[in-house]
Amino acid sequence: MKFPFKALLALLPALGLIPPAYALDPTTYQPGQYQQLDEGQLLEHKHYTNKEGKSVHSPAHTRNGEAPPGASAKCGDGxxxxxxHHRGTCSHHGGVVSWLG
Structure with a gap:
């Protein structure tokens, strides 16, 4: 029997266990679905390619210390x-302190 991961993923936001953005099917992600980043707010400007081949901004500190638009989590290093995706988020940055929704 195959485990119904997609059904479970759809249920998690309703239970408040993950932010709704994580329920999106990454295969149907379209640019503009998430808020554009204001690079001027960020102190670091690196990017990486995720497992779907999409360019994602690497974890970064903000000038004002507040969560920037489009951030999904706050890491242990601030x-x-x-x-x-949840897996690997904030690795090498002290782990996830809190998920942002």
Whole structure:
């Protein structure tokens, strides 16, 4: 029997266990679905390619210390992650302190 991961993923936001953005099917992600980043707010400007081949901003600190639009998590080192998936989020940045919704 195959485990119904998609059904479980759809249920998690309703239970408040993950932000609704994570329920999006990454295969149907379209640019503009998430808020555009204001690079001027960020102190670091690196990017990485995620497992779907999409360019994602690497975790970064903000000038004012507040969560920037489009951030998905706050990391242990005070940076904000823009990851589209839970797995690996904030690795090398002290782990996830809190998920942003």
């Amino acid at each position: 940076s904000y992650s823009f990851s589209l």
